[in-house]
Amino acid sequence: MQNKAYQRLPLVMIGRGDALSHILSGFGVARMAFTRSVYGMWSVDPAKHAPVEDIQGIVTGSIVSALGFYLLAKVGLLTGGTAGVAFLIHYAFGISFGLLFFLVNLPFYYLSFRRLGLAFSLKTFIAIALVSVLTELETRWMVVESINPLWAALLGGLLLGYGLLALYRHRASLGGIGILAIYIQDRFGIRAGLIQLAFDSCVMIAAFSIINPQTVLYSIVGAFVLNLFLAINHRSDRYIVVR
Numbered sequence: 216m217q218n219k220a221y222q223r224l225p226l227v228m229i230g231r232g233d234a235l236s237h238i239l240s241g242f243g244v245a246r247m248a249f250t251r252s253v254y255g256m257w258s259v260d261p262a263k264h265a266p267v268e269d270i271q272g273i274v275t276g277s278i279v280s281a282l283g284f285y286l287l288a289k290v291g292l293l294t295g296g297t298a299g300v301a302f303l304i305h306y307a308f309g310i311s312f313g314l315l316f317f318l319v320n321l322p323f324y325y326l327s328f329r330r331l332g333l334a335f336s337l338k339t340f341i342a343i344a345l346v347s348v349l350t351e352l353e354t355r356w357m358v359v360e361s362i363n364p365l366w367a368a369l370l371g372g373l374l375l376g377y378g379l380l381a382l383y384r385h386r387a388s389l390g391g392i393g394i395l396a397i398y399i400q401d402r403f404g405i406r407a408g409l410i411q412l413a414f415d416s417c418v419m420i421a422a423f424s425i426i427n428p429q430t431v432l433y434s435i436v437g438a439f440v441l442n443l444f445l446a447i448n449h450r451s452d453r454y455i456v457v458r
Contacts, residue, residue: 285359291430304319312351369440
């Protein structure tokens with residue numbers, strides 16, 4: 216009898232130990248979730264971002280996007296959207312790209328506020344301002360002596376894709392024609408994608424009068440890589456898409 220009771224004793228103790236560990240584990244998880252929520256480290260709700268998460272997402276996305284613009288500008292390439300317009304004016308008149316990129320996007324903030332709300336517009340304004348400043352500072356902080364134009368187009372397109380994806384995930388963008396396209400779609404029923412495509416085509420056509428045809432073709436490759444990357448990795452039913 217004693218031997219049987221002795222054999223059962225560890226099982227009882229183990230059972231109690233498991234229950235106690237489970238209780239302590241649950242308490243620890245709850246305390247950690249509370250700490251994260253209070254200090255804004257990250258949101259306990261997977262459908263929402265905490266302020267700290269938004270800050271790191273916008274800053275990171277802006278840095279990566281600025282690096283993509285730097286590589287494109289290094290070999291005289293351009294891309295679509297308002298950035299393409301800024302590049303065209305930059306190449307034609309030598310005005311600072313960062314300043315132009317900031318100014319070209321100013322008219323679209325009103326539409327952004329009306330269509331997408333204050334939070335989105337404010338985050339987008341911050342992202343554009345960061346990219347505008349960083350593209351100017353990068354020329355002082357980093358020097359790329361030589362890079363193949365095709366490789367610059369591929370890397371620039373991918374970096375812009377990664378940067379935009381980070382911004383989209385935190386309800387921000389680099390502003391521009393996408394906002395106008397959504398407005399026209401709502402007002403006149405013309406598909407936003409077609410408006411964006413038409414505008415980007417006009418930018419590339421106009422580029423032939425400013426830069427050489429081969430450079431324009433490389434730019435088209437970079438724009439294609441950017442849009443292909445976003446098409447594969449971005450879910451429009453989850454994140455806001457405005458470029």
